[in-house]
Amino acid sequence: xxxxxxxxxxxxxxxxxxxxxxxxxxxxxxxxxxxxxxxxxxxxxxxxxxxxxxxxxxxxxxxxxxxxxxxxxxxxxxxxxxxxxxxxxxxxxxxxxxxxxxxxxxxxxxxxxxxxxxxxxxxxxxxxxxxxxxxxxxxxxxxxxxxxxxxxxxxxxxxxxxxxxxxxxxxxxxxxxxxxxxxxxxxxxxxxxxxxxxxxxxxxxxxxxxxxxxxxxxxxxxxxxxxxxxxxxxxxxxxxxxxxxxxxxxxxxxxxxxxxxxxxxxxxxxxxxxxxxxxxxxxxxxxxxxxxxxxxxxxxxxxxxxxxxxxxxxxxxxxxxxxxxxxxxxxxxxxxxxxxxxxxxxxx
Amino acid sequence: xxxxxxxxxxxxxxxxxxxxxxxxxxxxxxxxxxxxxxxxxxxxxxxxxxxxxxxxxxxxxxxxxxxxxxxxxxxxxxxxxxxxxxxxxxxxxxxxxxxxxxxxxxxxxxxxxxxxxxxxxxxxxxxxxxxxxxxxxxxxxxxxxxxxxxxxxxxxxxxxxxxxxxxxxxxxxxxxxxxxxxxxxxxxxxxxxxxxxxxxxxxxxxxxxxxxxxxxxxxxxxxxxxxxxxxxxxxxxxxxxxxxxxxxxxxxxxxxxxxxxxxxxxxxxxxxxxxxxxxxxxxxxxxxxxxxxxxxxxxxxxxxxxxxxxxxxxxxxxxxxxxxxxxxxxxxxxxxxxxxxxxxxxxx
Numbered sequence: 145x146x147x148x149x150x151x152x153x154x155x156x157x158x159x160x161x162x163x164x165x166x167x168x169x170x171x172x173x174x175x176x177x178x179x180x181x182x183x184x185x186x187x188x189x190x191x192x193x194x195x196x197x198x199x200x201x202x203x204x205x206x207x208x209x210x211x212x213x214x215x216x217x218x219x220x221x222x223x224x225x226x227x228x229x230x231x232x233x234x235x236x237x238x239x240x241x242x243x244x245x246x247x248x249x250x251x252x253x254x255x256x257x258x259x260x261x262x263x264x265x266x267x268x269x270x271x272x273x274x275x276x277x278x279x280x281x282x283x284x285x286x287x288x289x290x291x292x293x294x295x296x297x298x299x300x301x302x303x304x305x306x307x308x309x310x311x312x313x314x315x316x317x318x319x320x321x322x323x324x325x326x327x328x329x330x331x332x333x334x335x336x337x338x339x340x341x342x343x344x345x346x347x348x349x350x351x352x353x354x355x356x357x358x359x360x361x362x363x364x365x366x367x368x369x370x371x372x373x374x375x376x377x378x379x380x381x382x383x384x385x386x387x388x389x390x391x392x393x394x395x396x397x398x399x400x401x402x403x404x405x406x407x408x409x410x411x412x413x414x415x416x417x418x419x420x421x422x423x424x425x426x427x428x429x430x431x432x433x434x435x436x437x438x439x440x441x442x443x444x445x446x447x448x449x450x451x452x453x454x455x456x457x458x459x460x461x462x463x464x465x466x467x468x469x470x471x472x473x474x475x476x477x478x479x480x481x482x483x484x485x486x487x488x489x490x491x492x
Numbered sequence: 493x494x495x496x497x498x499x500x501x502x503x504x505x506x507x508x509x510x511x512x513x514x515x516x517x518x519x520x521x522x523x524x525x526x527x528x529x530x531x532x533x534x535x536x537x538x539x540x541x542x543x544x545x546x547x548x549x550x551x552x553x554x555x556x557x558x559x560x561x562x563x564x565x566x567x568x569x570x571x572x573x574x575x576x577x578x579x580x581x582x583x584x585x586x587x588x589x590x591x592x593x594x595x596x597x598x599x600x601x602x603x604x605x606x607x608x609x610x611x612x613x614x615x616x617x618x619x620x621x622x623x624x625x626x627x628x629x630x631x632x633x634x635x636x637x638x639x640x641x642x643x644x645x646x647x648x649x650x651x652x653x654x655x656x657x658x659x660x661x662x663x664x665x666x667x668x669x670x671x672x673x674x675x676x677x678x679x680x681x682x683x684x685x686x687x688x689x690x691x692x693x694x695x696x697x698x699x700x701x702x703x704x705x706x707x708x709x710x711x712x713x714x715x716x717x718x719x720x721x722x723x724x725x726x727x728x729x730x731x732x733x734x735x736x737x738x739x740x741x742x743x744x745x746x747x748x749x750x751x752x753x754x755x756x757x758x759x760x761x762x763x764x765x766x767x768x769x770x771x772x773x774x775x776x777x778x779x780x781x782x783x784x785x786x787x788x789x790x791x792x793x794x795x796x797x798x799x800x801x802x803x804x805x806x807x808x809x810x811x812x813x814x815x816x817x818x819x820x821x822x823x824x825x826x827x828x829x830x831x832x833x834x835x836x837x838x839x840x
Binding site: 406410413418422480 | 754755757758761762764765766768769770771772828831
């Protein structure tokens with residue numbers, strides 16, 4: 145599989161997400177470091193490259209249900225390719241900063257991505273469509289077990305896994321779900337429902353991590369605490385909370401459906417009409433319209449689209465759009481091409 | 493022809509307006525009073541009714557190119573019927589105030605409407621589609637001549653025709669054109685272009701007369717002065733000024749087409765998309781969207797619609813909409829029915 149084919153593929157989390165209406169995807173990330181090497185931020189470029197060489201060889205032997213990891217070293221990638229990886233949630237913004245000795249191993253369907261020399265030596269990510277944190281965790285553990293046979297991970301009885309940043313010490317695990325909450329936003333309840341989560345040791349972020357706004361009415365809910373709780377407990381906790389968030393969102397949809405049915409129909413049909421006709425669309429407006437459109441589909445007001453919500457959303461981001469069209473575009477050209485892409489997808 | 497059929501008909505000015513892109517309609521109104529009777533505002537209800545009786549008999553004999561006038565006495569009409577007449581520009585808001593002894597004579601295609609006992613005993617109106625002020629004036633004069641054979645109009649050598657309000661003394665004529673100026677509005681030039689007209693003795697009003705806003709980017713330009721200028725001079729003056737306004741509008745369209753083509757395409761396609769999909773439309777928003785849609789059609793960006801701009805615009809006003817559907821609707825029901833009516837018209 146060529147690098148272009150690998151990057152152009154729709155990630156598994158983007159394809160299956162329309163079977164679950166509220167939870168778009170589930171993600172587990174494990175931070176692992178080698179006993180013998182300094183943390184990445186104190187590695188020289190030369191040592192980082194050597195370590196990357198060794199780790200990429202180990203990664204190339206890993207087998208994920210028959211799929212092999214392809215390793216992409218960051219300096220070999222164009223800016224647009226790196227942006228594609230970021231937009232598909234396969235690398236972090238932090239990895240973009242330093243490049244020497246950094247990279248990511250990917251399986252063809254993108255369910256597994258392993259970053260090398262980001263904040264920690266290895267960051268194992270499993271990202272599945274829908275609400276499926278337990279299976280996500282199981283796949284991450286399998287991967288962790290395979291790597292542990294080849295590598296000596298830094299681990300202490302008292303602290304668990306050692307990590308570059310103290311907030312990750314212990315399990316080294318961050319589990320998260322991505323949720324689509326249009327009705328809670330429309331009914332002005334989202335602050336109330338999500339605000340309480342901080343007190344439960346959970347963090348809420350936008351679609352693209354800390355500081356990113358909740359474009360497209362999408363939120364990521366993850367654990368803050370990695371120490372003093374077992375992986376099982378963390379998963380169980382997030383699953384329970386997610387269940388409650390889903391319940392709130394579905395109630396808000398019912399309320400809208402009953403008390404403001406005609407405004408709701410107007411809102412989602414207008415969104416569909418603009419998506420099918422606009423000649424200029426910014427990413428931000430598009431996400432907003434796609435979110436309303438998806439609400440309309442979920443409530444069976446609008447006919448379904450052939451392409452999934454998350455695929456349309458991610459493929460029209462600046463990096464993916466330019467990569468797909470195989471050309472560099474300035475922002476106003478992107479807004480035009482984005483509108484054209486969406487128009488074709490909606491009216492096909 | 494039943495009253496319902498007469499009122500439901502699309503007035504001539506609403507049907508033919510799409511042959512001319514900027515000038516929607518041309519109107520000439522003549523104010524005439526009888527020598528022997530006091531002005532309407534000092535008539536008793538009883539005397540107004542007697543006068544109306546006499547005038548309606550005279551009107552029933554008038555022949556406009558083979559069409560006869562049907563006389564509608566205001567007290568016989570429902571509120572919705574009166575609103576229909578107002579929205580189709582066949583009666584004035586002033587006529588609605590007093591009702592006893594008031595009414596209007598109409599020919600089937602609505603090109604001619606004669607109000608009885610409005611501000612003056614007779615107000616003769618001719619309203620034609622497109623920019624055709626000279627033909628409009630000719631038809632008004634023919635009508636005036638026919639009536640003058642039957643009635644003794646108050647006329648003085650020094651002052652011309654006497655009228656209830658001094659601003660109409662002289663010719664008693666008001667001539668106006670209705671112009672559609674979306675490009676001048678979009679490019680923020682409309683104040684500049686129309687502002688100068690007051691100094692030329694002309695008045696600018698919105699679609700529904702003094703004080704009404706320029707909904708749908710539609711403006712009415714009419715003469716202020718009725719005394720000391722001949723009818724011919726007034727017509728020539730308005731025609732010349734209208735020609736210049738049209739020129740400005742067409743230049744603004746060319747500028748938009750060249751310098752902001754993609755924003756223009758985006759604007760008009762979004763308007764079409766919302767018209768075809770919205771479930772709630774207020775009159776105000778609809779006029780705005782229809783105006784942008786018409787600009788798109790005129791610039792050959794959008795495919796033509798089966799129904800004319802002015803027909804869609806007038807038929808979706810509160811009175812016409814309720815009369816067409818033959819039911820009374822509260823404002824929110826109207827907004828829904830209006831969206832449905834437009835959706836059907838756009839997508840049919």
